[in-house]
Amino acid sequence: VRLRDLAERFGGQIRGDDTRAIDGVATLEHASASEVSFLSNPRYRAALANSSAGAILISDEDAGSIDSGGRTLWVGDNPYARFAHVAQFFATQHSLPPSAGIHPSAVVDGSAQVDAGVHIGPGAVIGAGAHVGAGSVVGAACIIGAGTRIGAGSLLHARVTIYPDCVVGARAILHSGVVIGADGFGFAREGVAWVKIPQTGRVVIGADVEIGANTTIDRGALDDTEIGDGVKLDNQIQIGHNCRIGAHTVIAGCTGIAGSTTIGARCMIGGAAMIIGHLSIADDTTVSVATVVSHSIIKPGVYTGFYPMAENAQWEKNAALVRHLDRLRERVRALEKLLPQQKGGA
């Protein structure tokens, strides 16, 4: 594909030879003359200076302030998003989707509805009354529970498990080891033992959602667990029963969200964050990595709470002080009492 044809399709302006043939994308460091790369982070300007890329997606601002060294620039706003579209274009050309059809080793219940163009891989199991939307791919060994509905154009990689009576929207991408709809963690104490609360709600997932490997989303206890449109979940995330995640929120790996918490739209949750149950988090909130969210967040902003790392000896010394910080405060109080004018000043 000629560079000028790509620019016509994806927007932006070529500065340099727009007749060059392009066959893929790559990093600045590894791109060849037939590949497109991008500069979205100024930290990588040095890599640009050494790049052999056939064209470099770049913002207007960066293009104006950089010496391209004669390299072909592809200029326009949000170069990283444009790169994403170009990369998708080539990825689609390089790998064909699996052909439609049901592998003979799959077990598809007679009452399940499988729409046109669906691929069902070896060993997949589709339960009674389940529905797989048109053009979807159900990978090898996926399990779709009875009554569960998968929207059109979805891609379930191998070994996705969805319990009965859940809903997944159109164009979902679900990775291996995902478990949707397992029972939430609900028990009532009775004496020393715990009595199970049956978990009879569903998981309802919107359109254009991606869910990473080994992430788990529990079904609701009575009402549903809800994941909004465009939500992106990384690997090994745990979402408890009756959580609601707003549209276009992204959550990084290893994060846990306890039951009945509501997260707003367009939030960004860092990896290994821990959000306790029954909270509400405002739209457009950012939570940093490894932060414990222990109360609701009403005002959007960036919230952080992890212990700063140090060399172990230094950490031990300071951790001992943290453990007895009240004693340090007492010493300051005692000093303040000795200096009474201090009280007037504070």
Add this chain to the structure above:
Amino acid sequence: VRLRDLAERFGGQIRGDDTRAIDGVATLEHASASEVSFLSNPRYRAALANSSAGAILISDEDAGSIDSGGRTLWVGDNPYARFAHVAQFFATQHSLPPSAGIHPSAVVDGSAQVDAGVHIGPGAVIGAGAHVGAGSVVGAACIIGAGTRIGAGSLLHARVTIYPDCVVGARAILHSGVVIGADGFGFAREGVAWVKIPQTGRVVIGADVEIGANTTIDRGALDDTEIGDGVKLDNQIQIGHNCRIGAHTVIAGCTGIAGSTTIGARCMIGGAAMIIGHLSIADDTTVSVATVVSHSIIKPGVYTGFYPMAENAQWEKNAALVRHLDRLRERVRALEKLLPQQKGGA
């Protein structure tokens, strides 16, 4: 079912129309006139005031202090546990267990023992000498290793993996993605490399245990890993080799327990806690969410240790102070030296 029949079966006292027909349970917010709901947390009193529930399970104390607005109350101690029993009653009525039999695509070794009334789903694999107890359900694509025993009345959802020679007690509920009996993490350093210690112990799980999706329990190195009766484990928990978890302990999601740690009976461990290895935790201990347990706990109580969240700028300022807390102490010490009477006072 008439309300009075439910009360006869499950205890408690109806205040109001006990002839009402009931067909299920629901939240205060969504319950209809034919559904039972409950009030166990005083925070939800407002929801009670707007509820259309046919009857509301409530404690004596709350019933005495609340204006029911003419609603039918079902009064008695521990309303949440009673709700659990009622909910189980209706859940059993609404969903039949899968019928007994072995799916033709399952692979059951000739030497395995499958007791009466067992259901084995598509693609399940039962190893040599394994034993599945009467009435158990082995979901699709479950793998039961050679010599492993599953107690009677257990429910293994799809895609549970149990390595060889493990034991699961009666009435277990195991969720998808659970892995029981993988090798513990044991290596001896030899030069720069690591030599594997064969993990030849087992995992032995008591009766009435529930294990959440994608939770992993490693087999012992030489002796066994042991999970007591009535233990409830949430999703994505990791339990290392040779741990012992006492009866009726509950552990919330994303928690990690390193090897050879013993946790007592009736403990409650919060989500994303991290318990290091070779520790001992007393019976009836509560560990808060995201707490690192770095030493043994001898005295029951509530233990906590996570960094408090703040807006990022505030966190950065205070984290820098934490990182150099010893300097603040030095400044306090210097002040104390300037005020010698302080020394006499402390």
Add this chain to the structure above:
Amino acid sequence: VRLRDLAERFGGQIRGDDTRAIDGVATLEHASASEVSFLSNPRYRAALANSSAGAILISDEDAGSIDSGGRTLWVGDNPYARFAHVAQFFATQHSLPPSAGIHPSAVVDGSAQVDAGVHIGPGAVIGAGAHVGAGSVVGAACIIGAGTRIGAGSLLHARVTIYPDCVVGARAILHSGVVIGADGFGFAREGVAWVKIPQTGRVVIGADVEIGANTTIDRGALDDTEIGDGVKLDNQIQIGHNCRIGAHTVIAGCTGIAGSTTIGARCMIGGAAMIIGHLSIADDTTVSVATVVSHSIIKPGVYTGFYPMAENAQWEKNAALVRHLDRLRERVRALEKLLPQQKGGA
């Protein structure tokens, strides 16, 4: 096997009856007269005093300072590594590897290459152009993507998933629920939505690597994710796209490593650590449990950063002080101003 034959094979010196017959290994506590045990941690000297073991592996130093009570000692440096080798010897004798052959329910693409002596279990799926090296075991329900290569002598326990075009080196041990090669978490923001960056790199894993249950390693975005020779990964670890882990590094369970981070060789990373993206960690670095690594580590050492646990009331008091540590500093500053000689002294 006589003890003297074991010593001849594995080195070290027998002090006591070297004709004793040995048939296995065990802990000091449970070993019988026909079993070998070991003392590597001085904490267990008391257990030695009560042990019935047929022989006890022990270092020269410990052997010199201990009263063996007439027990047979097997003396030499690094007794724990020697124990590992002896234990492997007996483990190999006690359990035969599964016999070579492809289970009839496995689905092996006609273009896949399966070398001599390979065992492929029930329900396994081997994609087009994949290659399984000689003598490897592919457990039940494993999925090997198209074009993926598994080195010789590897052991894939049941239910390992490897996406297409990845590479696993020789003698790998992969546990159930492992997912290798799922898409990294890469999206470009465009308006409120997120556009997927196709993840077209691979995962390339060296020789002698062990990966624990339900651990996930994402494929690279454009370049590869790389795991060095001899790396040992525990359960439920998440490794993001384009990470590189140096040879012989060990990582304990529940740890998350965000994308594009490079970890050096021979590092030891504690459980539930969280390492953010785009960092570099020096060779031979130790990171303690539950530590957030938020900046690169240039100098090897032991790094720690978790909040110290306390009884909840004490934690609450001190957490409130941490949250407002700047106020305590202000009070110290105010005191210093009142005592001007302090300024000269600091």
